[in-house]
Amino acid sequence: MPKIVILTGAGISAESGLGTFRDEGGLWAQHRIEDVATPEGFARNPQLVVDFYNARRAQAAEASPNAAHVALAQLEAAMPGDVLIVTQNVDGLHEKAGSSNVLHMHGQLDSALCAACDHRWEATLKMTVGQTCPACYQPTARPDIVWFGEIPYYMEEIEMRLSEADIFAAIGTSGNVYPAAGFVQAAAAYGALTVELNLEPSMVVSQFDETHFGPASETVPKWVEGLLKA
Structure with a gap:
């Protein structure tokens, strides 16, 4: 074999x-990559990033x-x-x-990552900014996505x-x-x-x-x- x-x-x-990066009218078309797919973007505006991946997670959950x-x-x-x-x-x-x-x-949309201790767990459908890590109890949860520069x-x-x-x-x-x-x-x-x-x-x-x-x-x-x- x-x-x-x-x-x-x-x-x-x-x-x-x-949708792909290049699709007109899709989720990616509404945002700059620098704002939603970089560590710097997350540091600047974590709410925007969390909302973006919540939308992607919901979309993926419905897809077949x-x-x-x-x-x-x-x-x-x-x-x-x-x-x-x-x-x-x-x-x-x-x-x-x-x-x-x-x-x-x-990375995966259905996974959450702790920025402090690298613990991973199943993401809730809607993550929140400052969500607590179940392993180290720090408010440092982020989407488990490899962003540009990582x-x-x-x-x-x-x-x-x-x-x-x-x-x-x-x-x-x-x-x-x-x-x-x-x-x-x-x-x-x-x-x-x-x-x-x-x-x-x-x-x-x-x-x-x-x-x-x-x-x-x-x-x-x-x-x-x-x-x-x-």
């Missing part, structure tokens, strides 16, 4: 109604997985232990679809898994955000076959061996079907 590492970005959840999420869960079920999803998404749609081997490199989670494990991968696929990613945009180069250097599945070519499309363009709900099930037939 080939070892497969799959990177997913906002494009895989767009068809579930969760689409055919792309379901297909990846079926792939994992058919190849237990050999499929890892590394997601830039903070929604829980992979898990809702049935995937269990998932690393959330940018180090993504699980980087050592991701690097190790990329070094072992026979296939690396990127689904619904822009190729704009590092370190994730560099994963294809790392995987290729270790000898993996690299595949991009995207609505349109990413910024790093030239580094992939194979490309499939179109909605994720169409391209991903077809790609998974091909893998399982091989």
